[in-house]
Amino acid sequence: MDPRQRTAISDCVSKGRILFDEPLSRHTTYGIGGPAEAFFQPGDREELARILRLASQKNFPVTFMGSGSNCLVSDTGVPGIVISLADRLNDFHIEGGRVTAGAGVALGYLVRQCFQAGLTGVENLVGVPGTIGGALIMNARAFGGEISTYLDRVRTLTLDGKEQVYRREDLQFGYRSSGFHQDEIILEAEFHFNAGSPETIADLQERFLNEREARQPLKQRSAGSVFKNPASDVAAGMLIDKAGLKGTRRGDAEISTKHGNFIINCGRATAEDIAFLIKLAARAVKQQFGTQMELEIRTLGFQHGYWEDAGLDG
Numbered sequence: 001m002d003p004r005q006r007t008a009i010s011d012c013v014s015k016g017r018i019l020f021d022e023p024l025s026r027h028t029t030y031g032i033g034g035p036a037e038a039f040f041q042p043g044d045r046e047e048l049a050r051i052l053r054l055a056s057q058k059n060f061p062v063t064f065m066g067s068g069s070n071c072l073v074s075d076t077g078v079p080g081i082v083i084s085l086a087d088r089l090n091d092f093h094i095e096g097g098r099v100t101a102g103a104g105v106a107l108g109y110l111v112r113q114c115f116q117a118g119l120t121g122v123e124n125l126v127g128v129p130g131t132i133g134g135a136l137i138m139n140a141r142a143f144g145g146e147i148s149t150y151l152d153r154v155r156t157l158t159l160d161g162k163e164q165v166y167r168r169e170d171l172q173f174g175y176r177s178s179g180f181h182q183d184e185i186i187l188e189a190e191f192h193f194n195a196g197s198p199e200t201i202a203d204l205q206e207r208f209l210n211e212r213e214a215r216q217p218l219k220q221r222s223a224g225s226v227f228k229n230p231a232s233d234v235a236a237g238m239l240i241d242k243a244g245l246k247g248t249r250r251g252d253a254e255i256s257t258k259h260g261n262f263i264i265n266c267g268r269a270t271a272e273d274i275a276f277l278i279k280l281a282a283r284a285v286k287q288q289f290g291t292q293m294e295l296e297i298r299t300l301g302f303q304h305g306y307w308e309d310a311g312l313d314g
């Protein structure tokens with residue numbers, strides 16, 4: 001990006017924040033990732049729409065992020081403009097069972113607010129990091145409950161600055177997947193929840209948090225599960241464990257000894273280190289059990305075809 005292009009971007013931003021060559025390691029739960037050419041946190045929707053229109057006029061690549069809790073960003077970083085909504089566009093309203101939340105609202109905040117209002121539905125997602133936008137793209141799910149179940153409507157913005165509204169049934173939610181177009185950013189979502197017993201919700205939350213703590217390496221940096229489970233009764237972590245790979249290290253990256261589907265950053269791991277272990281696990285599982293693994297995490301900034309030698313779609 002040359003200085004004139006940087007000035008054109010900066011000129012669009014007055015309420016939000018624009019940073020050039022910003023290390024994305026500061027914006028991912030892995031603590032890994034090279035620089036974004038431009039890293040933009042919008043002040044409001046109008047500013048976001050201005051930046052999207054500029055990007056589409058000037059052909060700048062655009063990448064959306066929430067809080068980076070499901071992302072592996074390459075060491076070389078991401079070209080163009082990375083737009084992060086974590087803690088931005090975070091209006092929140094509850095009225096009866098109806099909840100409207102901006103895409104940048106933390107999922108944990110939604111869970112807490114529903115609990116305080118005596119609403120049931122999202123208690124299963126307690127302890128899942130991320131934003132509402134990221135949770136909808138990934139259709140975040142835990143302990144049998146998923147975020148899309150309670151969704152009524154979603155408002156998005158296209159690259160040419162047009163707002164779209166989708167009803168739940170317009171979007172094909174599936175296992176860690178949704179039907180949003182790649183060139184749309186989620187702005188806001190409306191949910192409906194039913195009234196529930198605060199005691200039951202509190203008990204369930206405690207149980208889910210304890211189970212998480214017991215099963216997952218929560219003290220180390222990660223992006224959650226790396227691979228999707230190949231089938232509802234076949235866990236990716238179990239296959240990695242059976243392949244004898246738990247505890248395998250490369251640099252400061254490790255296939256967790258606690259959970260085979262978590263590849264953790266024990267200190268100064270690079271994206272290359274994590275990617276090495278991802279490919280190793282995918283190849284070993286394919287070779288030993290004939291199962292082709294599929295990535296759950298989203299990979300940003302890797303060369304086209306980077307993952308192909310392990311049969312993965314990055």
Ligand SMILES: Cc1cc2nc3c(=O)[nH]c(=O)nc-3n(C[C@H](O)[C@H](O)[C@H](O)COP(=O)(O)OP(=O)(O)OC[C@H]3O[C@@H](n4cnc5c(N)ncnc54)[C@H](O)[C@@H]3O)c2cc1C
Nearest residue numbers: 064066067068069070130131133134135137140141186224
């Ligand atoms: C310790 C740990 C435990 C986890 N446990 C679970 C779990 O139990 N269940 C589960 O489902 N997930 C889990 N995750 C994964 C992750 O927390 C969820 O997928 C979360 O919903 C991602 O939200 P995010 O805002 O961080 O999204 P990001 O990681 O920033 O982005 C994820 C994807 O969404 C896109 N995106 C983000 N925001 C927007 C937006 N506003 N508009 C358009 N696209 C957008 C990005 O481009 C990217 O493709 C876990 C992660 C960690 C670190």
